[in-house]
Amino acid sequence: MTDFFRRYSRDKVGxxxxxxxxxxxxxxxxxxxITPADPMAVNLRExxxxxxxxxxxGTDQFGRDILSRVILATQVTVKVxxxxxxxxVLTGVPIGMFVxxxxxxxxxxxxxxxxxxxxFPIIMLAIVIVVVSGPTETGVxxxxxxxxxPQFVRITRGVTLSVKEELYxxxxxxxxxxWLHILARHIWPNISTPIIVQATLxxxxxxxxxxxxxxxxxGVQPPTPEWGQMLNEAKDHLINAPYLIVGPAAALVVFVLSxxxxxxxxxxxxxxxxxxxx
Amino acid sequence: xxxxxxxxxxxxxxxxxxxxxxxxALFHLIPGDPxxxxxxxxxxxxxxxxxxxxxxxxxxxxxxxxxxxxxxxxGDLGISNYTxxxxxxxxxxxxxxxxxxxxxxxxxxxxxxxxxxxxxxMYWNRPLDKFVTVVSLLGICTPVFVTGLLxxxxxxxxxxxxxxxxxxxxxxxxxPVITLGSFQAAVLTRMVRSCMVDALGKDYITTARAKGAPxxxxxxxxxxxxxxxxxxxxxxLGLGHTLGGSVVTETIFNWPGLGRLMVNSILTRDxxxxxxxxxxxAMIFILVxxxxxxxxxWVDPRIRYD
Numbered sequence: 001m002t003d004f005f006r007r008y009s010r011d012k013v014g015x016x017x018x019x020x021x022x023x024x025x026x027x028x029x030x031x032x033x034i035t036p037a038d039p040m041a042v043n044l045r046e047x048x049x050x051x052x053x054x055x056x057x058g059t060d061q062f063g064r065d066i067l068s069r070v071i072l073a074t075q076v077t078v079k080v081x082x083x084x085x086x087x088x089v090l091t092g093v094p095i096g097m098f099v100x101x102x103x104x105x106x107x108x109x110x111x112x113x114x115x116x117x118x119x120f121p122i123i124m125l126a127i128v129i130v131v132v133s134g135p136t137e138t139g140v141x142x143x144x145x146x147x148x149x150p151q152f153v154r155i156t157r158g159v160t161l162s163v164k165e166e167l168y169x170x171x172x173x174x175x176x177x178x179w180l181h182i183l184a185r186h187i188w189p190n191i192s193t194p195i196i197v198q199a200t201l202x203x204x205x206x207x208x209x210x211x212x213x214x215x216x217x218x219g220v221q222p223p224t225p226e227w228g229q230m231l232n233e234a235k236d237h238l239i240n241a242p243y244l245i246v247g248p249a250a251a252l253v254v255f256v257l258s259x260x261x262x263x264x265x266x267x268x269x270x271x272x273x274x275x276x277x278x
Numbered sequence: 279x280x281x282x283x284x285x286x287x288x289x290x291x292x293x294x295x296x297x298x299x300x301x302x303a304l305f306h307l308i309p310g311d312p313x314x315x316x317x318x319x320x321x322x323x324x325x326x327x328x329x330x331x332x333x334x335x336x337x338x339x340x341x342x343x344x345x346x347x348x349x350x351x352x353g354d355l356g357i358s359n360y361t362x363x364x365x366x367x368x369x370x371x372x373x374x375x376x377x378x379x380x381x382x383x384x385x386x387x388x389x390x391x392x393x394x395x396x397x398x399x400m401y402w403n404r405p406l407d408k409f410v411t412v413v414s415l416l417g418i419c420t421p422v423f424v425t426g427l428l429x430x431x432x433x434x435x436x437x438x439x440x441x442x443x444x445x446x447x448x449x450x451x452x453x454p455v456i457t458l459g460s461f462q463a464a465v466l467t468r469m470v471r472s473c474m475v476d477a478l479g480k481d482y483i484t485t486a487r488a489k490g491a492p493x494x495x496x497x498x499x500x501x502x503x504x505x506x507x508x509x510x511x512x513x514x515l516g517l518g519h520t521l522g523g524s525v526v527t528e529t530i531f532n533w534p535g536l537g538r539l540m541v542n543s544i545l546t547r548d549x550x551x552x553x554x555x556x557x558x559x560a561m562i563f564i565l566v567x568x569x570x571x572x573x574x575x576w577v578d579p580r581i582r583y584d
Contacts, residue, residue, distance in 0.1 A: 116293065119567045120560070121522025128556055131544055132307045208421050212526050215423045216541050231423055235430075235530070242431050249424045257419040 007269050014265025021258040027071055028078035035068035040223055048241045057247040060230075061237060069225040070247040076226050077255070080140055081206040087145025089199050092152025097183050097191075099153075100160030111157065114150040122147045123209050130218050140219050144209055148202065155198055159191040166190075197266060204259040211252055227252040282575055286568045290561075295347075297560050301553045302346045306339070308549070315547060316359060355557065356550035365554035369536065373558055375445060376524055376535035379454055383527075384520050386459030387466055388513055392502075394463070395470025399478055400497050410467065417464025422523055426457040426530035443532035450531075458527040462520050469512045470505075477505035510577050514570030518563060 009015055027034065037055070043063035051058045057066035099107040117125065125147035133139035163169065164187065172182050211228030213219035220226045222233075227248040234244035305312060313330040314321070330336050334345060349356070355365040398410040433440045433453060441450050477483070478501050486500045487493075525537030532538070540555035542548075 116296075119518070119563050121519055121563075123522050123525065124559065124563075127525065127540070127544070128304075131552060132304065134309070204419070212421060212423065215421075215526060216529055217545055218541070228421075228423065231427060235427055238427065238431055239435055242435070245424075245427050245431070249427070253416075253420050253424065256421075257416070260415070260419055 004269060007272075008265060011265045011269065013261060014269075017258040017261040018265070020254065021262050024074060024255055024258065025078060028075040031072050031075035035065075035071050037065035037068045039064060039068040039072040039225060041065075048237070050241075051243055058241065058243045060233065060241075060244060066230075066244065066247045069230060070227070070251050073225040073227050073230060073248065074251060074255070076137075076220055076224060077207060077210060080137060080210050080220065081144070081203060083141045084144035084148070084206050084210070085199055085203060087141055088148040088152050088202075089195070091145065092149035093156045093195060095149075096153040096156025097160050097187060100157035101164050101179060101183055101187065107157070110153065114153050117150040118154070122205065123212055126209055126213055127216070127218060130213065135213075135218050135221055137220055137224075140210065140213060143213070144206055147209070148206065151202070152195070152198075156191065156195060159194055160187055163187050163190050197270065201263040201267065204256045204263065207252070207256050207259065279575065283572065286571060290564055290568070293564055294561065297557060298347060298350050299343075301557060302343055304553065304556075305549060312549075315549065350557075355554040358551050359548045360546065365550050368551065369539065369554045369558055372534060372536040372539045372555075373562070375533065376521070376528065376537060378445075379451075379458065379527065379533060379535060380517070380520050380524050382451060382455045383459035383462065383524075384513075384517055386455055387462035387516060387520070390459070390463040391466035391470050392509075394467045396474055396497055396502065398467070398471040399474030399501075400493070402475055402478070407471075410471070414464040414467040414471075417460060418468070420461070422457055422461050422526050423530055425460060426453070426527065429453045429457055430530075445533060454527050454531045454533055457530070458520060458523050461523060462516050465519070466512060466516055470509055473505040473508045473512075474501055477501040480504070507578055510573060514573065517566055517570065521559075521562065521566065 008018075041064060043059070046055075046059050046063040047061060049055055049059045049063070055065050055067065057070065059065055060069070095110065099110045122144075126143045129143035129146050130139055133142045169182060169186050172186050177185075210219060211226065211231075213228065214226040215228035215232045217229070217232065219229060222229060230248040231245055231252075234241070234248070237244055308315075311326075313326050313333065313335050316333070317326045317329050334342055337345075353366060355369075357364055358368060361368065394410050394414070398407045401407045430442055430453065434442045440453050441447075444450050474497075478497070480501075482504075483496060483500055486496045491500070524533075524535060525541060527533065528535040528538040529541055536555055536559060540552060540559065543551035543555060
């Protein structure tokens with residue numbers, strides 16, 4: 001692990017955006033205490049005030065401070081996407097491990113089904129699921145998680161297939177262990193690293209899709225701020241208050257950019273061969 | 279080849295059946311009583327009951343399921359809760375609009391990514407390549423609704439050159455096509471570049487250079503032809519993603535396409551329209567996937583999927 005950090009620290013871009021990403025997570029965790037104003041407080045005397053010393057990013061149609069809303073939206077995004085990622089892992093990984101280890105018709109059937117689901121873009125699957133799960137925080141988490149789960153099923157099955165041929169698995173079978181024991185004690189510890197790495201790598205995808213859902217009005221509902229939904233509201237006031245799009249757009253792009261670059265840096269640190277192609 | 283096509287077309291039958299079953303389930307999975315949903319929240323009980331009988335919601339589930347399948351098989355997807363028009367009539371024209379948008383965006387993305395990707399690979403590791411790499415990375419990280427809003431602000435409001443919404447002239451196409459296309463172009467440029475860097479490192483490129491072929495020909499003839507196979511695969515995947523991205527793009531520019539129809543129907547709880555839009559979207563994705571498979575088999579005769 002220390003070796004990993006030592007090699008990672010040589011990648012200057014990776015370090016810079018890693019720090020930036022940590023900062024954004026810091027903002028998300030402490031959002032309640034660091035907002036300069038109440039993000040929900042309506043103030044009709046200060047509707048559409050342009051950026052100023054008091055309101056760095058201006059105020060919206062209800063006179064709410066945009067900077068404070070962007071900060072709170074960071075927390076909402078981090079919460080929703082982390083939970084969705086966890087949901088996808090918790091549903092996709094056990095299924096992938098089980099069918100990969102068991103094989104047979106159940107594996108065939110599951111893989112056919114995932115192949116079929118993988119034809120559809122994630123945002124489409126998420127929209128369809130949100131129709132049922134509802135546009136609430138939990139509903140969005142379930143929709144994004146379920147939409148991404150087939151990818152995890154496929155990845156997990158792939159690594160499980162190679163690990164189950166190992167001698168220690170054979171030894172465990174010979175010793176009379178049950179399949180649940182083998183999956184939990186012998187297979188999972190040996191496939192957990194690539195899967196956790198994969199999960200962190202897909203984080204930007206979760207962020208993009210979560211904000212797209214809320215841009216469409218199918219995500220977290222107002223008055224809770226979310227970047228995509230703030231941009232959707234800003235669109236109606238583009239003529240008289242174009243500054244409204246600056247904050248949420250910048251936060252969204254910087255977050256996705258940092259997450260992507262950190263993911264690339266992690267991948268390259270773990271597999272230095274990739275670097276050559278760059 | 280014929281066997282491949284027939285096999286894949288036959289695969290669509292169970293796929294469509296599963297899809298229709300899913301849509302039926304969707305209707306009953308949604309929280310709330312479907313009869314109340316159709317009648318409205320404040321409708322009197324007698325109206326709700328008569329709707330329940332008229333739509334057959336009082337029948338056992340398997341009877342309702344059989345009726346639904348039979349109706350869809352006859353091309354009847356129900357009527358809209360609001361306009362009272364048959365769903366099929368409002369969905370079909372939208373498909374053409376979405377197809378236009380997605381096709382032009384994909385064309386834009388393919389041309390841009392092939393050019394930028396090749397140029398980038400030609401100037402590998404030099405300032406021009408670095409510049410293209412940074413721009414495409416930024417493109418990947420900028421969602422279509424951010425690009426779209428910036429485009430609307432600069433070109434429609436600030437400069438006043440292009441219309442904001444609608445699709446009545448070629449000028450209406452510019453912003454939506456570039457918005458949707460540039461995201462895809464950014465994704466594809468990175469991949470085309472890496473395919474081309476691979477291809478340019480091969481021995482036959484050294485041979486071509488050694489015999490004195492001009493650099494332009496080396497890149498666009500020798501290398502590109504050999505890198506084309508993975509690139510075609512990527513373009514196939516890109517087409518699906520472009521269709522997915524069209525949902526958001528249509529909402530930004532008020533494009534009268536299938537995606538906006540679907541989103542609006544969800545927001546207004548017009549379930550028959552939602553079902554119809556999902557049905558056609560899914561069939562389009564399955565068809566596109568089939569087409570892409572066929573193109574692979576045509577480009578690379580080694581693949582003939584048995």
